[in-house]
Amino acid sequence: MCRPVTFKPGSKIRLSQIDPRKVDGEWDKVTAKERIRENTLVSRELAYRLYAENRRAVLLVLQGMDTSGKDGTIRTALTGLNPQSCQITSFKQPSSEELDHDFLWRIHKAVPRRGEIGIFNRSQYEDVLVVRVHNLVPEIEWRSRYERINEFERLLTEGGVTIVKCFLHISYEEQRERLQARLDNPEKRWKFSTGDLAERKRWPDYQAAYEEALHRCNTTEAPWRIIPSDRKWYRNLVVSTLLRETLEAMDPKIPPSEAGLEGIVVE
């Protein structure tokens, strides 16, 4: 099966020991494409029921290094869902208004409402990743955030939100190839900024920051999933399957209708 890598709450992980090129031998590009299409049809129907039921929500969190494919996953694994049932929020550098509040303020505003699938392209985790690597706040401040995030996620979970956190795991070499491809392709060059190279120099710091975030926030209610992402088709397959299986496990139901509707004839 095409499962993400998971690990026990409380245990540490070493990203260097998880192979980002891993694929399940059962699948190839062609069969994956077909399965993604099938997943989309199933998820679309379940999303409709989730909306009709209007009791619970799904929050899919996508995190990963630059070029790990957060946009590409949305484009490939999630296109084909009814856009009315998905709300995507991309978290960029916080605005000055956002910085004037606690770090979860802008996140909380974007949480999906009942019946919806919310997708976070980056998330609350940026505040223990880029913020930590660049020392944007003192260590004592970012260090307390792991617990604040766990509490926040528990609040959401208790409120009926199923949280699916995906770390798109790529290798250092794969990032090099993808950045070079952006530079070499005139249609993609607009995405490249020289700042990307400066960030790439911080690779070990980012990996360490991810390892700690994955370790400290891998709770029973909202576990992390590590998605081997060097191969785009496999990454898309795993995320698309994960969403489908999440919705299947939730098994949303069309709600009962108003009482006394039997026999009504519309005039």
Add this chain to the structure above:
Amino acid sequence: MCRPVTFKPGSKIRLSQIDPRKVDGEWDKVTAKERIRENTLVSRELAYRLYAENRRAVLLVLQGMDTSGKDGTIRTALTGLNPQSCQITSFKQPSSEELDHDFLWRIHKAVPRRGEIGIFNRSQYEDVLVVRVHNLVPEIEWRSRYERINEFERLLTEGGVTIVKCFLHISYEEQRERLQARLDNPEKRWKFSTGDLAERKRWPDYQAAYEEALHRCNTTEAPWRIIPSDRKWYRNLVVSTLLRETLEAMDPKIPPSEAGLEGIVVE
């Protein structure tokens, strides 16, 4: 071609004189489906360019009587776009916080940002439709709203938003059939409320309210399009084509890249 019905700014219209069953003889269910698929592929690519360009936005407004197919249009004509480039906002009964502001406050907050396609499922027009039919505010108040809406839409247009306003036009008989179908189908019955029958009794009031809104807010910058909607496949075809043609006319461009990127080799 599969064009919506349009009319000159300033001129009045009589909805009873526009045939909601109209289809263009060139099309049938099968060819329409194929064309919608093709439209989606073209719009998806153009939406990507719109996002990359990051200068302008599209706002698609869907209005229509109950059962006219606002949800269905989104589901059929817009599924297949990258959900990251579409933000859908469904305006329901205003909350008490929303009612504590002017009627455009909640609308303004939901306007698409640069690079996005925003879709309004209901809109600012509810405030001259349901509000008027049910006398929720005094006539002098709703009557001034047409001009406020025109001014608001001009503000958006000048800010780079192309507004596409669609009125999904169905017949009284078609609504009867659709409401009855909801009642008769256990999978759809949850959508039905006895309040729908009370609203249906106000059909002539709603048609008059629509005629006035279409007339007064049919500006050069943001014209109304009337979509013959008794046949769902034709409605979907017309809206999907309209979105494609709007994006084609905007012709968004991939932006230039940062200067001095030539010859960079990523290490």
